[in-house]
Every structure is written in C-alpha cells, then in structure tokens.
Amino acid sequence: xxxxxxxxxxxxxxxxxxxxxxxxxxxxxxxxxxxxxxxxxxxxxxxxxxxxxxxxxxxxxxxxxxxxxxxxxxxxxxxxxxxxxxxxxxxxxxxxxxxxxxxxxxxxxxxxxxxxxxxxxxxxxxxxxxxxxxxxxxxxxxxxxxxxxxxxxxxxxxxxxxxxxxxxxxxxxxxxxxxxxxxxxxxxxxxxxxxxxxxxxxxxxxxxxxxxxxxxxxxxxxxxxxxxxxxxxxxxxxxxxxxxxxxxxxxxxxxxxxxxxxxxxxxxxxxxxxxxxxxxxxxxxxxxxxxxxxxxxxxxxxxxxxxxxxxxxxxxxxxxxxxxxxxxxxxxxxxxxxx
Amino acid sequence: xxxxxxxxxxxxxxxxxxxxxxxxxxxxxxxxxxxxxxxxxxxxxxxxxxxxxxxxxxxxxxxxxxxxxxxxxxxxxxxxxxxxxxxxxxxxxxxxxxxxxxxxxxxxxxxxxxxxxxxxxxxxxxxxxxxxxxxxxxxxxxxxxxxxxxxxxxxxxxxxxxxxxxxxxxxxxxxxxxxxxxxxxxxxxxxxxxxxxxxxxxxxxxxxxxxxxxxxxxxxxxxxxxxxxxxxxxxxxxxxxxxxxxxxxxxxxxxxxxxxxxxxxxxxxxxxxxxxxxxxxxxxxxxxxxxxxxxxxxxxxxxxxx
Amino acid sequence: xxxxxxxxxxxxxxxxxxxxxxxxxxxxxxxxxxxxxxxxxxxxxxxxxxxxxxxxxxxxxxxxxxxxxxxxxxxxxxxxxxxxxxxxxxxxxxxxxxxxxxxxxxxxxxxxxxxxxxxxxxxxxxxxxxxxxxxxxxxxxxxxxxxxxxxxxxxxxxxxxxxxxxxxxxxxxxxxxxxxxxxxxxxxxxxxxxxxxxxxxxxxxxxxxxxxxxxxxxxxxxxxxxxxxxxxxxxxxxxxxxxxxxxxxxxxxxxxxxxxxxxxxxxxxxxxxxxxxxxxxxxxxxxxxxxxxxxxxxxxxxxxx
Numbered sequence: 024x025x026x027x028x029x030x031x032x033x034x035x036x037x038x039x040x041x042x043x044x045x046x047x048x049x050x051x052x053x054x055x056x057x058x059x060x061x062x063x064x065x066x067x068x069x070x071x072x073x074x075x076x077x078x079x080x081x082x083x084x085x086x087x088x089x090x091x092x093x094x095x096x097x098x099x100x101x102x103x104x105x106x107x108x109x110x111x112x113x114x115x116x117x118x119x120x121x122x123x124x125x126x127x128x129x130x131x132x133x134x135x136x137x138x139x140x141x142x143x144x145x146x147x148x149x150x151x152x153x154x155x156x157x158x159x160x161x162x163x164x165x166x167x168x169x170x171x172x173x174x175x176x177x178x179x180x181x182x183x184x185x186x187x188x189x190x191x192x193x194x195x196x197x198x199x200x201x202x203x204x205x206x207x208x209x210x211x212x213x214x215x216x217x218x219x220x221x222x223x224x225x226x227x228x229x230x231x232x233x234x235x236x237x238x239x240x241x242x243x244x245x246x247x248x249x250x251x252x253x254x255x256x257x258x259x260x261x262x263x264x265x266x267x268x269x270x271x272x273x274x275x276x277x278x279x280x281x282x283x284x285x286x287x288x289x290x291x292x293x294x295x296x297x298x299x300x301x302x303x304x305x306x307x308x309x310x311x312x313x314x315x316x317x318x319x320x321x322x323x324x325x326x327x328x329x330x331x332x333x334x335x336x337x338x339x340x341x342x343x344x345x346x347x348x349x350x351x352x353x354x355x356x357x358x359x360x361x362x
Numbered sequence: 363x364x365x366x367x368x369x370x371x372x373x374x375x376x377x378x379x380x381x382x383x384x385x386x387x388x389x390x391x392x393x394x395x396x397x398x399x400x401x402x403x404x405x406x407x408x409x410x411x412x413x414x415x416x417x418x419x420x421x422x423x424x425x426x427x428x429x430x431x432x433x434x435x436x437x438x439x440x441x442x443x444x445x446x447x448x449x450x451x452x453x454x455x456x457x458x459x460x461x462x463x464x465x466x467x468x469x470x471x472x473x474x475x476x477x478x479x480x481x482x483x484x485x486x487x488x489x490x491x492x493x494x495x496x497x498x499x500x501x502x503x504x505x506x507x508x509x510x511x512x513x514x515x516x517x518x519x520x521x522x523x524x525x526x527x528x529x530x531x532x533x534x535x536x537x538x539x540x541x542x543x544x545x546x547x548x549x550x551x552x553x554x555x556x557x558x559x560x561x562x563x564x565x566x567x568x569x570x571x572x573x574x575x576x577x578x579x580x581x582x583x584x585x586x587x588x589x590x591x592x593x594x595x596x597x598x599x600x601x602x603x604x605x606x607x608x609x610x611x612x613x614x615x616x617x618x619x620x621x622x623x624x625x626x627x628x629x630x631x632x633x634x635x636x637x638x639x640x641x642x643x644x645x646x647x648x649x650x651x652x653x654x655x656x657x658x659x660x661x662x663x664x665x666x667x668x
Numbered sequence: 669x670x671x672x673x674x675x676x677x678x679x680x681x682x683x684x685x686x687x688x689x690x691x692x693x694x695x696x697x698x699x700x701x702x703x704x705x706x707x708x709x710x711x712x713x714x715x716x717x718x719x720x721x722x723x724x725x726x727x728x729x730x731x732x733x734x735x736x737x738x739x740x741x742x743x744x745x746x747x748x749x750x751x752x753x754x755x756x757x758x759x760x761x762x763x764x765x766x767x768x769x770x771x772x773x774x775x776x777x778x779x780x781x782x783x784x785x786x787x788x789x790x791x792x793x794x795x796x797x798x799x800x801x802x803x804x805x806x807x808x809x810x811x812x813x814x815x816x817x818x819x820x821x822x823x824x825x826x827x828x829x830x831x832x833x834x835x836x837x838x839x840x841x842x843x844x845x846x847x848x849x850x851x852x853x854x855x856x857x858x859x860x861x862x863x864x865x866x867x868x869x870x871x872x873x874x875x876x877x878x879x880x881x882x883x884x885x886x887x888x889x890x891x892x893x894x895x896x897x898x899x900x901x902x903x904x905x906x907x908x909x910x911x912x913x914x915x916x917x918x919x920x921x922x923x924x925x926x927x928x929x930x931x932x933x934x935x936x937x938x939x940x941x942x943x944x945x946x947x948x949x950x951x952x953x954x955x956x957x958x959x960x961x962x963x964x965x966x967x968x969x970x971x972x973x
Contacts, residue, residue, distance in 0.1 A: 504682070504683070508686045508687055512690070512945065512949050513910070513911025513945065513949065513952070515911060515912050516929055516941075519914070519933055520938070524695065524698045525697060596807075607812050607915065608915065608918065620810070620812075623812065627816065644810050644813065648810075652804065
C-alpha cells in the first residue's frame, strides 16, 4: 500500500557567483512513498541540504531552481507561486533543521510558536491549537508539557528543543517530513532517542520521511531506501539492504570502507580513506565527478556525462560506467588495488 | 586539482606565493571604495585651500570695508555682484571667500586638536580597561557612564562662560569632554585582541606589559583608532560650530563658520547666502570626514559595518 | 528580575552622586564663583553680597552637602538674578523641553525605523541607497543650520509653519524635525543592521518553513528581535536631545529648559545652570536605567542576570 508522497525528477539548483555559476544540485531525481524513509547521504557540500531546501522552496533568493517534476502527493509544486507554496509549507510538508539551539525565536514562548504553526493553516481556535500542541509535546516525549508551553526556548536543552521542532513539524499533520541532520548537533545518547522517536512517529502518522545525514550509522538504523550524493549528483540509489550489502559505486564503497567493522577490521589496520578533494562545482563540467579520486578510473570516465542507470537490480541505480565489471570485487580487494 | 597533493604537504602553492600582501590588499580595497575616495578627495581639497588661504585670496579676513557691505555672491543676478568678491561680503564688508577659507583653518585646527586630546584620554583608559579587565574595567566603565550622563553642550557652555571663551579654551573643553567614544571603542577592540593567542604567547615568553601593549596590542587596534578619530574630529567640528553659534565658542572677529552663521542670523531673510555658504562648507567638511571614516572602517574591517 | 533591577539601580545612584559632585564643582572652575557671577568690573561689596547670598563663604563640604540635601528635596535655593526658587523655574520649563524631545524622537523613529527595515529587506537597492543618503546627510548637517534653513523655507518662503514661540503644537513641528533629524541616522543604521542580521538567523528560516506569511515573518518574528537594541538607543538618544535642545530652543525661542540655560549663561546665573545640568543628568541616568529594563523586558534571555 504505497502511495507516492514526493516525486522529484531532474532537479537543478544553480547559484550565481562572482566566479561563475555554482551548480550545487545537478539532475537529482528521487521519490518517497508513505511510510518509507529515504536517507540522503553524502559529505559536506554535496548538495543534500540544498536539495531539501529546494523541495521546500526555501533556497536563498539568488538561487535558481528547475525541475522536470516536483510533486507532493501528485500536486505540482514547481509552478506554484510564493503564496501557494507558503500555504503548503508547514502544512502538508514540513522541515526539521540541524541546529535546535537557534531554530526557535527567543522572544516568544514555545506554546506561541507551536500554536502559530497550526493557526496559520487551519481555522481553529487558540484553545484548540493549544490542545494540539500539548498533545504533540507529550507525544514527542517532553515531560510536564503544560508547563513547557509557557517557557521560552532558552530554558530548554538542545534535545528538548529538537523535540519541540519535531512537534512543530507535526502540528498540521504533514504527509512529508524533511529532516536535515536532525541529530548532528546533539549528544550521542540523545541522537538515538530522537531517531527512535522519528521512526515511531513516521509509522504512527504514516508519513514519508526524507532524512539527510552524513552518518552511515544513522542510515543503517533507520533507512528504507538510500540515495548517495556526491558533488551535486545522486551517484547511487537503492534499498538500504542493497546499498550496504552490495555497494556498486566506488564512492559508496569508499564511504563504507572508512568505517571499521568489529570482527573484520584487524588491529592496527589502517582505516580506509578516499584521497583527494571534492571538485569545484563552478562552471561547466563533464565526465564523472568522482574521476579524480576513483581507484578504478579509466579514460572513458572523463569523456562524457555518466547517466544514473540500473545496476545489480532494476531498483538499484548507479552512476558508474564500470559498475558491472566492478560488481564482483570485494571491498577489501578494492582497497588493495588502490594502495 | 593538481595542487591538492602539495597543499596537503604544507608547501605553499604558486598561487599562495604570488598572493598580495595584506598592505597591498588594503590599498587595493581602499582605491575601489568610492566613499573613501570621494570623502578623502574633498577633505584634501578643503585642507589645501585652507592652507593656501593667503595665496588664494588677497583680502584680510578682519578687514572691514563698510562701504562694500552685503555684496551678494557672483551667482546672484544683481548689479552689485562682482568677481572681486566671488562669494560676496558680509555685514561689515569683509570678503566672504576669505572668511570662509580662514574659517576652514579654524575648523580644521579645532577638529584635529580636540580629536588628539580626547583621543589620548579615551584611548588610554579604553585600552587599559580592555587589557586588564576586572577592577580597572569596572572603574573605567563607571567613569564613562558618568561622562555619558552629562549633557556635553551644556557643560561646555557653563565652563566656557565661567572661564571665558577663546580658541584654546574651546579646544581644551571639547577635548576633555568627547573622549567617551574613544574609550568605548578602544576598550572593545582591546578586549577582542586580548583573548588572541599571540598575547598569551607573548606573556609566556616573559614580555613586559608595556611592551606587549606597544608591540602586540597596538598594531591590531590601530585601525579602529583611526576610524574613531575621524568621526570624533567631525564631532568636534560640529560642536565648536554650535558653541560659536551660541556666542560661546570662538570670539569675533575670528572667522569661525558657526560664528559667521550666527552673525548672519538676523540678516538671513534678506541675504540668505550669508548663512547658506558657511553652512554648506560645514556640511561638506563634516561629510567628507565621515565618508573617509566610514570608508576606512569598511576597508580595514568590513565586518564592523553597521 | 529583582536582583537585576536592584543592581542597575545601585549603579545609577552612584553615577548620579558622582555627577552631582562634578556639577557642584563646576562653578569653582574659575576659582571664585562669586566673582564669576558678579562679572567683570563689579564692586567689592556686590561680590560680597553675592557670596553671602549663595553661601560661598562656608566650607566647601558644607556647601556641597547642603546643596545636595536641598536638591534631593527638590529645593535648589533661590536665584540671585531671578529672585525665584530655582526649582520652580525648572519645573515650569521642563515639560516644554520634554515635549520637544518626545516629538523629536517620535519623528526620528517614524522616519528611521521604516527606512531601516526597508533598507534591510532590500539590501543594495535604491531604497537602501536612499536610506543611506538620509543617514549620511543627517550626520553631517549642523543642527542649527538645518533649523535656520527650515525656518527659511517652511516658515518664510512657503509660510507653512510659525517661526517662533511655543503657543500651539504647530510651533513644535520645525524644532522637532530639526532636533530629531540628527539622531535619525544612528537609529536607522541600527535598525537596518539588526534586521539584516536577524533575517539570516535560523529561527526566521523556521518561520518561513512553517509557511508563515512574509509580513508575519518580518514583523512578528524579525522586527521583534531586531528592535530590541533600537529601543534602548532611542531612550538614550532622548536623553541627548534633552541636553542638546539648547540650540534649537534659542533659535525658535521656545521656553524650555535649554532656553533657560541660555538665559542663565547670559545672566551669569551659575547656580541655575548648575541645577539644570544636575536635573538633566539625573533624568539621563534614569533614562539609561529605563533603557536597560526595557531591554530585559523585551529579550527573555536577559532576565537571568
């Protein structure tokens, strides 16, 4: 019973700079269904945050977004004007950000900011809004919720503030939640709690969840499907199972290699690294973006644009012209070849 | 991308070696900042004209020629206007251009002197407060708050009225009153430098405090000092003009622009240029100094814009 | 909150006391206040009479304490030249100056805040450059010259407003504009900087992500935070205007405290000058205190200290 919540096809985000145009997001396509969690993974600067902002239409004013398709529950978002999009934001799709410490207005109470989210989109009374806020605060695990409503953000810890942000995202019962590194700024123990909470809420409210992270541990714990991004492009996309058991793109392999595995990694063994740096995204580019760092690079890789094509399974997409021949190599052996 | 390996080894790349020095960067930024350029140019022109006053104008600013009083400036469509007195004459027949030029000398002199006096006072207590913190900071804060609680113009007027007004008195009274912004800005700037590691390093090596202040702190706060100095110079000029306007600044017949406006007050309905000309001069002088100060601030520390 | 207020109050009192000390010593700046008051060429017996009248022959400390004691009870003694209790004269003139100051700050706020907000919302646009020009011109123009120019254009050439006196509220328009224009740049710049900074903060992004309308985001969320420092600046600037109104009041002949100060100087009525300076300083200290409290009231985070 999957119902498509979000469809993104060939989305592009460009930022005009003095030095040229920065192609921050290039031809990104993905989809999310009800009840599934798509994790977008990648290192800093790969464009994952901008992708989420682009969906919400929260990009900086200088940025330009284009997309072949951008649909929420089948409704086109790309052609909507500012007013129409504002009606949908916080209502049918919501976003949670990375820094809970600064994401709430210090001048207003928690209750005020929560109720505001509902009052904006529904013709309810203040009292009804407060009841919903109370319910959600309780549901996200904040003790003595009634008292919290009257408190100011600076009186809450980071973990509590992030729970408030989650509650705020849920006020109008959205079908899609975009969470941009929601646990990165929190303690490790709190991280686990927040993730658990998100998974629970997603099940209970049957939402689609897009979780952006650079932490593969989080991906392993919560993802249904995974999209790996590098230098503005999706380089591999498939089920979590497929990505972890049969990583097909050299970059994905490299990411997984960086993680020491208890039982497999020997003592004193050097952890894997990916040598080199992310290429500049300014101006014209051709060929595989990962070519400069790939241990399997051949001349053909730099020649023309590499498409995202089905790999080991029809729903497992890879952006690599050599993925078929590399499919058999174990990650271990791959490292030996590179060094 | 070829450079990656070299960068990671710590060896400077070709691009880094050829990069301009901080001074060159400053100079380039300065030359591109049109506010700084315009302000600086106008100020330079005023200074040059003030210094060359005896050469530019043949008249004596104190020379009264009652037969030639109230001649309008050259752009007036009047038969009396003449190129001999391009800016006309005042109610005592003195050439207005000459008075304007010598008035510039007075304004600049007072501006610079008061700025120097207040600068020394304010910078000293500000840097001490910022560097030592604690009790010293508390005391300085208290002094500054007290000074800020007193109405500058009134106190200046009261003191001048008791002692008697003259150029020297005005300079000293102003200098002893407007040091507050120096203190506040220099304190804040010193505080920011104080926590930098090279100060701790200097202390660890055993440098004496005066030496640290001179060699480590001073170079890093001097750009703030220059900016405040220009703004306070403008402030002093405006204050002197106001004092002279009220009759308690520079005394007649000395040509102060504020005094010239005051003397012309009664005649302004018939000969408005008598107040317009010195007023515009004051405006241009203060404007150019402000633009220069703002420009210096933008160029040396763009993050401090507000 | 109570501890915060108490601490601020304590400092304010200390400052006021120090100011009273300075104000008191002001008249001794020339050595003998009696001579200063009597003026040049006064006869010895006149000087002696003045000395006796004001009690300058008493020990200095005694003078200070009796003066301070009197001041605390609202009694500044009598003025030799005015033949009235000084406190009465000040009390009569103070409201006029306060009205002028209030109108001036109101004018400045009405001009500066919208300009600042507009400039911040559209940085580097024509509106921004216009706001900047207003600021730059305001800071460079001598207040007295601006006042005279206003009189010339609005009062004489266009005959829109009355030139002198303080009968009707119309009399206060030009003075308020002349006085208020000088503090407009500071307020505008602070508003612009504050709004600009706040607009790039995370909670504004959250507000937009909630789908709130742009006006709501700007006024309810952004301005509410950006305006905090502006409020305290406005309170402080109001204080400046009370002190700096002497020029405007003398030009427009408005019977306020500044004009009284002017007259006192002409008459060498030093004790009245003293009383005026002390009154204004105390008001100023109170205003700074109010500004601090307002700050804490507007920003919940500050209420801890």
